[in-house]
Amino acid sequence: MNPKFTKKLAIKSIILIGSIAFFSLFPKNPQTTSSNSIAQIPPFDNFPPKFLKPRKPQIQPSPAATPSPKPPEQPLVFAPPAQFRSQIVYKASISNSKVIALTFDDGPSPETLKILEVLQKHNAVATFFCLGRNLREYPEIAKKVVQAGNAIGNHTWHHYYHDVTEKIASNEIDYTGIHIHRSTGAKSLLFRPPGGRLNNGFADYAKKKNYVVVMWSIDTKDFLQPPAAVITRTVLSQATSGAIVLLHDGGGDRQQTVEAVSEIIPKLKQQGYRFVTVPQLLQMQAAQKQPNGDRKPK
Numbered sequence: 463m464n465p466k467f468t469k470k471l472a473i474k475s476i477i478l479i480g481s482i483a484f485f486s487l488f489p490k491n492p493q494t495t496s497s498n499s500i501a502q503i504p505p506f507d508n509f510p511p512k513f514l515k516p517r518k519p520q521i522q523p524s525p526a527a528t529p530s531p532k533p534p535e536q537p538l539v540f541a542p543p544a545q546f547r548s549q550i551v552y553k554a555s556i557s558n559s560k561v562i563a564l565t566f567d568d569g570p571s572p573e574t575l576k577i578l579e580v581l582q583k584h585n586a587v588a589t590f591f592c593l594g595r596n597l598r599e600y601p602e603i604a605k606k607v608v609q610a611g612n613a614i615g616n617h618t619w620h621h622y623y624h625d626v627t628e629k630i631a632s633n634e635i636d637y638t639g640i641h642i643h644r645s646t647g648a649k650s651l652l653f654r655p656p657g658g659r660l661n662n663g664f665a666d667y668a669k670k671k672n673y674v675v676v677m678w679s680i681d682t683k684d685f686l687q688p689p690a691a692v693i694t695r696t697v698l699s700q701a702t703s704g705a706i707v708l709l710h711d712g713g714g715d716r717q718q719t720v721e722a723v724s725e726i727i728p729k730l731k732q733q734g735y736r737f738v739t740v741p742q743l744l745q746m747q748a749a750q751k752q753p754n755g756d757r758k759p760k
């Protein structure tokens with residue numbers, strides 16, 4: 463055989479063997495297999511770890527054993543739209559629908575359950591301004607208030623009327639807030655000062671803490687226990703859209719209040735009113751783009 467030819471053959475053989483050895487040592491990068499058909503792309507499980515996100519535990523429980531996780535529940539917060547924070551509100555300016563907000567102070571108490579029954583019967587909701595000391599005594603009742611779709615607000619711990627230092631106002635309002643959360647799971651930025659007093663330190667502290675100070679436009683004076691018909695007449699004669707009605711579910715026997723509410727709700731419904739919570743009422747005003755609203759007493 464020609465020695466030149468033999469040498470060329472030997473060199474070609476070495477190159478061929480070398481190439482085979484080279485490609486077998488370095489397999490093709492999966493990302494660069496563009497010339498291959500899709501069928502040849504390895505399944506994800508065969509990709510090197512650097513192409514995969516960290517894997518979950520290897521042992522997958524059966525779907526029946528672990529139902530798909532629920533999305534995390536949003537914390538329940540009763541807060542006014544931003545424009546009402548640190549403001550005093552007496553009523554809302556609502557011109558495009560007939561809505562009214564009933565509010566009940568000084569609970570929760572066993573009387574609250576009777577009010578809840580009436581509200582539920584008429585498919586209405588309201589706002590309850592609770593005392594911290596009553597929340598501690600009746601946390602289950604407060605929980606029912608919120609579970610039924612009502613709003614809850616802060617009415618201080620002791621219901622002091624006298625002037626208070628900022629430290630006392632802080633204790634009274636902050637601890638009540640803690641007990642609102644502890645009993646209902648909700649947070650609230652709704653505050654009503656005891657007796658509606660705005661100058662004894664409570665309202666100032668509440669405003670500093672971004673609460674809306676919720677007053678009222680209709681005072682039923684139901685705490686004086688007038689006949690139910692008187693309470694009913696007071697509300698029906700003054701009802702306007704956006705009104706906030708002051709009533710009580712604490713402070714003793716509330717039979718007249720319960721009877722009055724049983725009359726008021728169906729009668730105002732007949733007139734086309736809907737019953738909403740205070741945050742809903744303020745939201746409706748905000749949606750009407752009337753940022754200043756009516757924050758002064760009638």
Ligand SMILES: [Zn+2]
Nearest residue numbers: 567568656657
């Ligand atoms: Zn009160």
